[in-house]
Amino acid sequence: MTPEELAELIRSALVEAAATGTLPLAEADLPDTVKVERPRNRDHGDWATNVAMQLGKKAGMAPRDFAVALTALLRGKDGIDEVEVAGPGFINIRLGAASAGELARTIVEAGPAYGANSSMAGTHVNLEYVSANPTGPVHLGGARWAAVGDSLARLMVACGAQVTREYYFNDHGSQIDRFARSLLARACGQEAPEDGYGGQYIADIAAQVRADAAAAGEPDPVTLDQDAAVEAFRARGVELMFTEIKQRLASFRSEFDVFFHEDSLHASGAVARAIDVLRERGEVFDQDGAVWLRTTTYGDDKDRVLIKSDGQAAYFAGDVAYYLDKRRRGADAAIYLLGADHHGYIGRMMAMCEAFGDTPGVNMQILIGQMVNLVKDGAPVRMSKRAGTIVTLDDLVDAVGVDAARYALVRVSMDSNLDIDLDLLSSHTNENPVYYVQYAHARTCNVARNAGEHGVAREAGFDPAALDTPADAELLGALAQFPAQIAQAAQLREPHRVARYLESLAAAYHTWYGQCRVTPRGDDPVEAGHVARLWLNDAVTTVLRTGLALLGVDAPERM
Known part of the structure; x- marks a missing residue:
């Protein structure tokens, strides 16, 4: 007998008692499910329930008296050997060996389906995770989200949900410009700009961009004028980095259904359409030549700019359009897995959700994860051979393998800082x-x-x-x-x-x-x-x- 079967047996006894008047309850007073738990002290039995403490007041009875009446109904039920009342109204249950042992057959015959359930059936979840900028390899924070996000998706599917695994590529904005200029500088034998990107991977990508141009019979990008050269390195460099990120994540067993490009929101007019929707709802206003979303209505500390006075879309405008796009693609819940540096972003995001008429915490859910550090020989690992100042997913996998890396990243609550001991994960102990x-x-x-x-x-x-x-x-x-x-x-x-x-x-x-x-x-x-x-x-x-x-x-x- 599984705990779920025992819970249903107890509920059936309650339904029968309510129908016959054995207990002064209406069936509407009964919970949909009865909670059974493993007692901490195994001398108390196999399973315990506090249902009498939940229902005693509704029945006008002391919880212990309710428990005594319920135990009388449970005694003699198939599979139950002993049932007794403890304390103020806990019910302890001991199953017969045959009833308990049947679980082994249930599990073997069910195979991988054992444990699956329908608790999330009918729910479409859009689960976005990793979403690192295509300006460098996946760092340790992104690696944690790859492991946690993929595992969470698998769990939700096991609970009957339809899950869209999504990666949001920030390929629109200043970070891409800095990346392109860094590639051009390295290709010319110069140091990266002060606000640019360093590491061996920049040199590798710059060399590949030039090699690809030569193979295609095109001019060497470094011979072009400044703007054309930057654009050449931007277009091909982002593509190469994007491809590498996807390959690394796939080899880490973190597959995605959708790779969504931020740039498409602006190119397709989705930003303007989202603002129009909010304006129709009375949530948008114009001031000082800019377009604003009135987020203070929903608890944000200040209203947020959507279109700046120079006519350019603010970064937040992309978030607004992206959320609406997810919902229009059928997502009942848009779940975002974000790093600790996004904690201050939650207020405006939830306010935006509510401005669309949705429910924060239901239609939009934001999970914040904390930092990851590698430790070897008792000291932090701070540098990557390839990426320079950051430690990457590849560094972790090279040190301990995919299995140990994924397990280590997922076994600690995501809202806790995580130190990964490479020596421990490499040991066979x-x-x-x-x-x-x-x-x-x-x-x-x-x-x-x-x-x-x-x-x-x-x-x-x-x-x-x-x-x-x-x-x-x-x-x-x-x-x-x-x-x-x-x-x-x-x-x-x-x-x-x-x-x-x-x-x-x-x-x-x-x-x-x-x-x-x-x-x-x-x-x-x-x-x-x-x-x-x-x-x-x-x-x-x-x-x-x-x-x-x-x-x-x-x-x-x-x-």
Whole structure:
């Protein structure tokens, strides 16, 4: 029995009690779902619920009296061995071994679908992450968003949502001009402008732009007049940088459905159309030759310029048009994953959302992530061989590999600063969290191989009641929590919950492995307990593999 099935059984008992008058409640008073949790003290049972404390007042009863009445209805239900009231009205439930053990069969037969749910079905989410300027390699902050954003997208899909993974390319504005001038300077053997970009990658791209021009039979860009040369390096240089960024992210297993170019908002007239919509809603006003959005109406500290007095669009105008574009493409929720330097931007963005008649926190959601630092030999790593003053995604992957990099970036809450210890992530020890989880999966696969060699096969049948030891019950309880962890991680936008769950499951499995046998000793016969524990072992394989896949991490079968 899964916790979801137990919750539904309890709710059914409440519905029956309300219908028969056993408890003085109307069915409308009942919650849609009953919450069941694993007790901290396992001596209290397998599962606990506080539903009596939620409903006692509505029924005009003391919560404990309500709990006593409800336990009487639950006793004798299929799968429940014991039920008792504790404290002011908690209900502790112990399942029968057969009922608890059935979970192993449920998981194995469901395969990768175990844990998936429909909690976000019918919701279209536009999830934007990374969105680094095409002026350099993806830095560590962008790498964190690549891992977190992709994992969050996978979790939402597992919860039934339609997710559009989107990358916003800032290819319109002053940073692109500085990038082009930096390429031209390096091509001419000069230092980059003071406000430009440095690093070996600038020299590499500048050389490639010149080589491409030569291959096409075109003039060397450095021989052109200043404006034409800058434009040549801008056009081809941005394209080369853009292509490299996409390739690096794809190799990091972070794929995107849409690469949206900021420049298209201005070229297509989307900015003007968005301003017209806001003007029709009475949210736009003209002052001092400029066009303003009245964001103070919705809590912003000052109104924001959309079109400057010189007729040029302000940067915020692109954000306005982009949000409206997302909504018109069908997004119910536009979720932005932004770096810590964007924290001060939240107020104006939410005000803009409300100016369109939408609901902040629902139609627009903004997640802010904190800084990432690499540490090696106890000291911070501050320089990249290729990028110069920043440490990049490539630097991290080169040091520890994609699996360890993704896992390390996603296992800590995104609103916390993150220090990544390269020495730890490169080690093959239990202190290395990704190794610990991957090793648990490899061990389950090895146990299954050994079982086959000793004649233990799932095809021999499954007796769930044979999973009757405390270690079996503890491992089953850990497995039972996986669906709730997926739903909660997606709902709270916290994929690190899945990583921490996998670590706790790996710990439970390693303990179980030391106490229970899947294969018989010596010439002993194969018994029902061996077969049942092979099912349980394979259920762990399924959950570890599924959980790692949700984080974009491989599950090796041998280590």
